[in-house]
Amino acid sequence: MAGEFRQLTLFPELNKVHEETADTRPPMTTMWNLWHGCTKVSAGCAHCYMYRRDLQNGMDPSVVHRTQSFNLPVRRVRGGPWRSRYKVPSGSLFYTCFSSDFFHEDADEWRPQAWEMMRIRNDCTFFMITKRPERILSHLPEDWGDGSTYAHVQIAVTCENQAMADIRLPIYLKLPLAYKAIMVEPMLERIDLRPYFEAFPGAIRSVSAGGESGPDARTCDFAWVQDLHDQCAYFHAGFSYHQTGARLIKDGKEYHIPRRYQHIQAAKARLDI
Numbered sequence: 430m431a432g433e434f435r436q437l438t439l440f441p442e443l444n445k446v447h448e449e450t451a452d453t454r455p456p457m458t459t460m461w462n463l464w465h466g467c468t469k470v471s472a473g474c475a476h477c478y479m480y481r482r483d484l485q486n487g488m489d490p491s492v493v494h495r496t497q498s499f500n501l502p503v504r505r506v507r508g509g510p511w512r513s514r515y516k517v518p519s520g521s522l523f524y525t526c527f528s529s530d531f532f533h534e535d536a537d538e539w540r541p542q543a544w545e546m547m548r549i550r551n552d553c554t555f556f557m558i559t560k561r562p563e564r565i566l567s568h569l570p571e572d573w574g575d576g577s578t579y580a581h582v583q584i585a586v587t588c589e590n591q592a593m594a595d596i597r598l599p600i601y602l603k604l605p606l607a608y609k610a611i612m613v614e615p616m617l618e619r620i621d622l623r624p625y626f627e628a629f630p631g632a633i634r635s636v637s638a639g640g641e642s643g644p645d646a647r648t649c650d651f652a653w654v655q656d657l658h659d660q661c662a663y664f665h666a667g668f669s670y671h672q673t674g675a676r677l678i679k680d681g682k683e684y685h686i687p688r689r690y691q692h693i694q695a696a697k698a699r700l701d702i
């Protein structure tokens with residue numbers, strides 16, 4: 430994979446500099462689903478939103494395919510005042526690979542080109558979440574180094590229960606990543622991260638928790654979220670209560686929360702650090 434990366438010269442025109450006028454366009458937040466489709470790996474995948482939507486549309490969600498958005502970060506504007514500039518302005522945030530897993534084995538062939546695009550667009554931020562941390566190290570670009578060259582690429586890991594935390598975190602927390610973040614979503618049980626905060630001091634920069642959405646959502650107990658918040662506060666890590674999910678237990682009572690209120694209700698808990 431490393432040799433393959435060196436040989437790539439994706440789009441020779443990419444390095445052209447367009448300095449005539451300053452680019453005053455504001456940054457944007459955009460989705461970059463460069464490939465689509467995935468295979469389930471753990472309990473958190475049971476009610477995968479992408480699976481549900483694809484099956485409704487008569488598609489096979491287990492087939493991983495490159496999408497038409499593949500080269501989005503390096504697409505150019507064709508006309509007008511910003512002609513030949515990148516379509517996505519400098520400073521933008523790309524939510525990367527949210528309808529697949531960036532480290533899925535069926536995407537190995539395309540990943541070197543994706544790294545090249547991210548390297549070229551180091552004026553933007555790329556954020557991705559994986560359930561396959563065991564594949565990260567062997568599929569980083571050869572110029573990754575200690576991760577500082579790619580500090581604009583943030584790779585978070587998902588741990589939906591204690592078993593997955595205990596499998597994934599010992600791998601993930603040793604990786605040469607400039608920014609380490611843990612997503613506990615959907616949160617399926619109480620999770621103890623203390624052993625990892627203690628074994629890897631200062632490594633976990635932030636933790637995000639949330640319940641499950643959709644018609645078959647599993648319950649999330651607010652006490653688990655509160656406990657995770659307390660762990661993060663104690664170890665000086667960031668914390669975000671992203672959303673309640675559709676079925677929330679609080680003080681022993683179960684609440685069914687419509688999708689449109691799930692983020693609002695989580696924000697009202699004021700747990701973010």
Ligand code: SF4
Pocket residue numbers: 467468469470471473474477478479480527528529530560
């Ligand atoms: S890893 Fe993510 S995209 Fe893939 S099946 Fe699981 S939840 Fe869905």
